[in-house]
Amino acid sequence: MGQIKLFSPAERTIHHLLERRAELQKEATFFWFKDEAFSYARLNRMASCVSKGLQDIGVAKGDRVAVMLGNRPEFLAVWFGLAKLGAIEVALNTAHRGYLLSYQLNQAQCSVLIVDKSFLPCIEDIGKDLDSLRHVVVLDLDEALPELPGIEVQRYADLVARGEDYRPASVHWNDPLGIMFTSGTTGPSKGAVLPQNYAIHTAEIISEIAGYGPDDCLYNALPLFHGNAKLLSTMPALYSGATMVLAERFSASQFWDDIARYRCTEFNYIGSILSILLKADPQPDDRENSLRVLLGAGATPGVYEAFEARFGVSLIEGYGMSEIGLPLMSRPGACKPGTCGKPHPDYEVMVVDDEGQEVAEGVPGELLVRPKKPWTTLLEYYRMPEKTVEAWQGLWFHTGDYLLQDDEGFYHFVDRKKDAIRRRGENISSYEVETMVTSHPLVLEAAATPVKSELGEDEVMITVVLREGARLSAEELIAHCEQVMAKFMVPRYVRFVAGLPRTPTEKVQKYVIRDQGVTADTWDREKDAGHGTPVARQGAPV
Known part of the structure; x- marks a missing residue:
C-alpha cells in the first residue's frame, strides 16, 4: 500500500498516520533496527504505552517533554506517544551539556525529561539549575535510581509497563508537535514551535519529489534529535509506505554494508558525508549498489558530479530551515549542480537587498519565504515574541541567508547573513560558543567565527582577549571548552589578541576577523596539539 491521503485537520497529525498504517497493514515492517523488524502495529503499541505512562504522571496536552536519546526504537515510540497526547516534544542534542542544556530545558519549561542512562550524568551536573523539571525517566537503568533534588526519577521500563489504555486527546493539524531549537546569532538559541501539519506537509513534498513508494527502503543514519531524521526520512517512509532502516549513527565504514544488507534505495546526506564517502579508495563495483537517489544539501559542484558518476545515483538538493520546511528543491532530471533548486509550488520566495527591495537575477540578497x-x-x-515578530517582518519570513537566482531560475546559496557556523551537520551559535569560552575566568572577551573546512562546511575559530596580566595556553582553553560544550562546538582554531576590532559604536567587526582567517599566530588543534605554550594578554592586534 502506498500513500495514505490525509484531508481533515484531525487526520493531518503524525500519530493518526501511524494509527492508520497499524490498522491497514498491521504486522508489515515499518523499520529495521539492528536486524530487528518493527511493524507498524508494534510501534503503535509502543507509542500508546508511552502515552499511558506519561498520562499517569500528569502529562497533558500542551505540556513540554524533553527527549535526550540516541537513535533507537524507543525514540520513535516517545515521539508518536507524545503526539497522541498533544504534548510537545523538545528534542535535545545529545552532545549538549552544562549551560546550553539547562538553558534549553528551562526556556522550553520542560516538566519531564526522557533520557538514556549514558546521558544521565549531564543532567545530574545541572540538576540544581533546572527550574521546571519534575520527572526524569531513564532508559536502560539497572542500578539504583539516582537522586535529583525536587525531581522524581523512574525507569522507562516501569513507565511503559502500565499498558496501552490512555485517554486520547483532541489533536489537530495546527497543534504544536515539537519545539526545535535553532542556533542563536546575537542571542541564545530560539525554540521554533512546529505544528503537526508541518511534518505531514514535509512528508508529502519529499515523497512526491523523490518518488517514494512501497518498494523503497530509506536508510536513516542521522540523529533523531534533528528534524532531518524524523521529518525527511521517518515521516516520508511512513507516508509513502516505504521501509526504513534506522541506524545508531552514520559510519562511513559501515555505510555500504548496511545499504547492501537491506537493499536501501535512498539516503539523506548532510554536510561533508559525500566527501567522506568519496575519500574511500575506488572499487570496481562502486556502481553495483541498490541506491537510486540521495537527498541533501551542500554538495559542491565537483563533489556532486563525482559522486553521481562513481556510484551511479541521482542527487537531489534543496534548501530548508527548521522554521519553514523546504521552500527550494531540485527534481530528478531537473537538477543543476551547485544550486538549491527552484521554489516549490507551496511557497513564495523573494530575494531582497538590505532595504527590503527585490533584487535582479544574479544579484545576491536575503531570501524571504512565505507559505x-x-x-x-x-x-x-x-x-x-519579539523574535517571532522580527523574523516575520512584512509578513515574509526572513531566513538570514544570502542567495541569488540565476537566469535559469535556479537558486544558489551565497553566504549566511546570520552570525552562525555550520560544522559537521550542526548549526552552531557563535553567541553560545563565545558565552562558554568567556566563562573561563581568565578570558575577558571572545569572538567565534567560521573558517572553511577542507571537507566543506566550517571549522570553528575563536579569537580571544585575556584579562590583564593573565596567561593561558590554547590547550588549556580547549580543555575548558571540552568540559562545557558539545564536542562539535569545540573550536579547532584559537588566536589570542590584544583587542577585538570594533566599530565607532563599539560593536565587534567580525567580518575583519573572518577576512583575516587563519593567521600565522593562530593555534590549530589538529596540528599543534601537544605544543601549546602559555600566551600572555599581549597578543597581536586584529
Whole structure:
C-alpha cells in the first residue's frame, strides 16, 4: 500500500498516520533496527504505552517533554506517544551539556525529561539549575535510581509497563508537535514551535519529489534529535509506505554494508558525508549498489558530479530551515549542480537587498519565504515574541541567508547573513560558543567565527582577549571548552589578541576577523596539539 491521503485537520497529525498504517497493514515492517523488524502495529503499541505512562504522571496536552536519546526504537515510540497526547516534544542534542542544556530545558519549561542512562550524568551536573523539571525517566537503568533534588526519577521500563489504555486527546493539524531549537546569532538559541501539519506537509513534498513508494527502503543514519531524521526520512517512509532502516549513527565504514544488507534505495546526506564517502579508495563495483537517489544539501559542484558518476545515483538538493520546511528543491532530471533548486509550488520566495527591495537575477540578497498552505511553518519562537515578530517582518519570513537566482531560475546559496557556523551537520551559535569560552575566568572577551573546512562546511575559530596580566595556553582553553560544550562546538582554531576590532559604536567587526582567517599566530588543534605554550594578554592586534 502506498500513500495514505490525509484531508481533515484531525487526520493531518503524525500519530493518526501511524494509527492508520497499524490498522491497514498491521504486522508489515515499518523499520529495521539492528536486524530487528518493527511493524507498524508494534510501534503503535509502543507509542500508546508511552502515552499511558506519561498520562499517569500528569502529562497533558500542551505540556513540554524533553527527549535526550540516541537513535533507537524507543525514540520513535516517545515521539508518536507524545503526539497522541498533544504534548510537545523538545528534542535535545545529545552532545549538549552544562549551560546550553539547562538553558534549553528551562526556556522550553520542560516538566519531564526522557533520557538514556549514558546521558544521565549531564543532567545530574545541572540538576540544581533546572527550574521546571519534575520527572526524569531513564532508559536502560539497572542500578539504583539516582537522586535529583525536587525531581522524581523512574525507569522507562516501569513507565511503559502500565499498558496501552490512555485517554486520547483532541489533536489537530495546527497543534504544536515539537519545539526545535535553532542556533542563536546575537542571542541564545530560539525554540521554533512546529505544528503537526508541518511534518505531514514535509512528508508529502519529499515523497512526491523523490518518488517514494512501497518498494523503497530509506536508510536513516542521522540523529533523531534533528528534524532531518524524523521529518525527511521517518515521516516520508511512513507516508509513502516505504521501509526504513534506522541506524545508531552514520559510519562511513559501515555505510555500504548496511545499504547492501537491506537493499536501501535512498539516503539523506548532510554536510561533508559525500566527501567522506568519496575519500574511500575506488572499487570496481562502486556502481553495483541498490541506491537510486540521495537527498541533501551542500554538495559542491565537483563533489556532486563525482559522486553521481562513481556510484551511479541521482542527487537531489534543496534548501530548508527548521522554521519553514523546504521552500527550494531540485527534481530528478531537473537538477543543476551547485544550486538549491527552484521554489516549490507551496511557497513564495523573494530575494531582497538590505532595504527590503527585490533584487535582479544574479544579484545576491536575503531570501524571504512565505507559505501558501496553512500550518506548514513554525507557529512562533517559544517565549520569544519579539523574535517571532522580527523574523516575520512584512509578513515574509526572513531566513538570514544570502542567495541569488540565476537566469535559469535556479537558486544558489551565497553566504549566511546570520552570525552562525555550520560544522559537521550542526548549526552552531557563535553567541553560545563565545558565552562558554568567556566563562573561563581568565578570558575577558571572545569572538567565534567560521573558517572553511577542507571537507566543506566550517571549522570553528575563536579569537580571544585575556584579562590583564593573565596567561593561558590554547590547550588549556580547549580543555575548558571540552568540559562545557558539545564536542562539535569545540573550536579547532584559537588566536589570542590584544583587542577585538570594533566599530565607532563599539560593536565587534567580525567580518575583519573572518577576512583575516587563519593567521600565522593562530593555534590549530589538529596540528599543534601537544605544543601549546602559555600566551600572555599581549597578543597581536586584529
